[in-house]
Amino acid sequence: MSNSSRIAVDAMGGDKGLAVMLAGVARARRRFPDMQFILVGDETAIRDGLLSHPNLTAHSEIVHAPEVVGSSDKPGQALRRAKTTSMGIAIDMVKQGRAAAAVSSGNTGALMAMAKLSLRMIPGIDRPALAALLPTLGNNDVVVLDLGANTECDARNLVQFAVMGAAYARTTLDLASPRVALLNIGSEDQKGTDEIRDAARDLKAATHLPMTFSGFVEGDQLSHGDVDVIVCDGFSGNIALKTAEGTARFVADLLKRAFRSSIRSKIGFLISRPATELLRHHLDPNNHNGAVFLGLNGLVVKSHGGANEVGVATAIAAAAKMVRDDLTRRIAEDLGNFEAKAA
Structure with missing residues (x-):
């Protein structure tokens, strides 16, 4: 064995x-x-x-x-x-x-x-980041990190998270050059904290890495599918994750209530059942389970x-794929290339 x-x-x-x-x-x-x-x-x-x-x-x-x-x-x-x-x-x-x-x-x-x-830690990485996949309207899920491992982060931490998240997206989503963005309160260059703006400056300069920096995204764009990796501090990330999970449950419960409200609604449910089953599958957290401590x-x-057993299997499958693609080595190599270029 x-x-x-x-x-x-x-x-x-x-x-x-x-x-x-x-x-x-x-x-x-x-x-x-x-x-x-x-x-x-x-x-x-x-x-x-x-x-x-x-x-x-x-x-x-x-x-x-x-x-x-x-x-x-x-x-x-x-x-x-x-x-x-x-x-x-x-x-x-x-x-x-x-x-x-x-x-x-x-x-x-x-x-x-x-x-x-x-x-x-991998040499050169200051802190681990908790990363997970969230569903989107696009063809792929989106990698979001940090989801709660670090409540406060400086620009260096955010840049390292971006490098690690991009390596994770290349492995998990099979992307050659993932689109990376920073979670912010606006898309304009002057928006956000000093740490976020400084991280954006450094990521814009990292053109030699296998990723594309796409600037800032706001909270309402998490599920659009316009980017592949969204980077933030753990405080903001955990709130974003819990809000997304709560919204998914709210939508599912609202649909159940609406379809049970009358005979006409029940008939409508039977007609639209294939679509609602697809929605249920897409929003089911068991189909996106498995967060990894990167770094x-x-x-x-x-x-x-x-x-449930589907969720446990999904997490184990994620681990198996990361093992197969040697994610830890990829992160170390990408970080080494970034620091060598920045020196």
């Missing part, structure tokens, strides 16, 4: 329990049949759970972890138990080289703290805590 094709899974993380995590792993393996797994957690429970997935057993190794990081645990508390929890041990598998990536649906703050301490010396993917 090649370590380069192994993914360590925190089998005990997530709100929906071990059964959903294993079902997601099994689904992901059907998409990537060469992928192997290290399942970290309660050994007895995992073995019992694998009885429902006999085809997964031969392609998985179980590593016992006596403890689990709770959803309410603070990062400091989780760090002290890194060697005994399923989350901490899964990350350690990447550090040891036994796995090429780790996937967890557990506590986001704890996962970031453990990953940063264990794996350290680390190793791949760590955060699955949404409430993800």
Whole structure:
């Protein structure tokens, strides 16, 4: 079993329990049949759970972890138990080289703290950034970062996020030269903070990198599909993400209420059902699940805590694709080229 094709899974993380995590792993393996797994957690429970997935057993190794990081645990508390929890041990598998990536649906703050301490940063990267894909009206999703790892960022951080986000888009979206923009309160050059304007200046000069700087975008343009990567500080990014998720739920609930309001509406629903099913699929967060901490010396993917088996499989598939395309190496090379040109 090649370590380069192994993914360590925190089998005990997530709100929906071990059964959903294993079902997601099994689904992901059907998409990537060469992928192997290290399942970290309660050994007895995992073995019992694998009885429902006999085809997964031969392609998985179980590593016992006596403890689990709770959803309410603070990062400091989780760090002290890194060697005994399923989350901490899964990350350690990447550090040891036994796995090429780790996937967890557990506590986001704890996962970031453990990953940063264990794996350290790529040389030249100051801070990790949490990046994820959001649906758009265009042909591709859009990469948005940072989504909450850093509440305050200077221009250097934003530039590094742009370089990392572009490398991620080239890998995940198969784009040769992703269009990169900074989230701002207006599209004019004079708008925004000093940090955003300084970052824009540096990105405009980075014409030697495999990306195209497209200037500023506003919050109402997140889903337009006009750009491929949107860069911001973690405070703004997390608010934007939660607003987008809330709006998607609002639209879905509003449609349900409207279609149930009368007999005529119910008939209209039956006629328009193919379109509404397409909309439901497009807005379902399980189909876009899997945020990655960019900038680390190793791949760590955060699955949404409430993800179902489709969502877990989507996160694992994202990790598999990043492993296949050697995302960490791409980021290091792009950053090196940027700094060499800027020197």
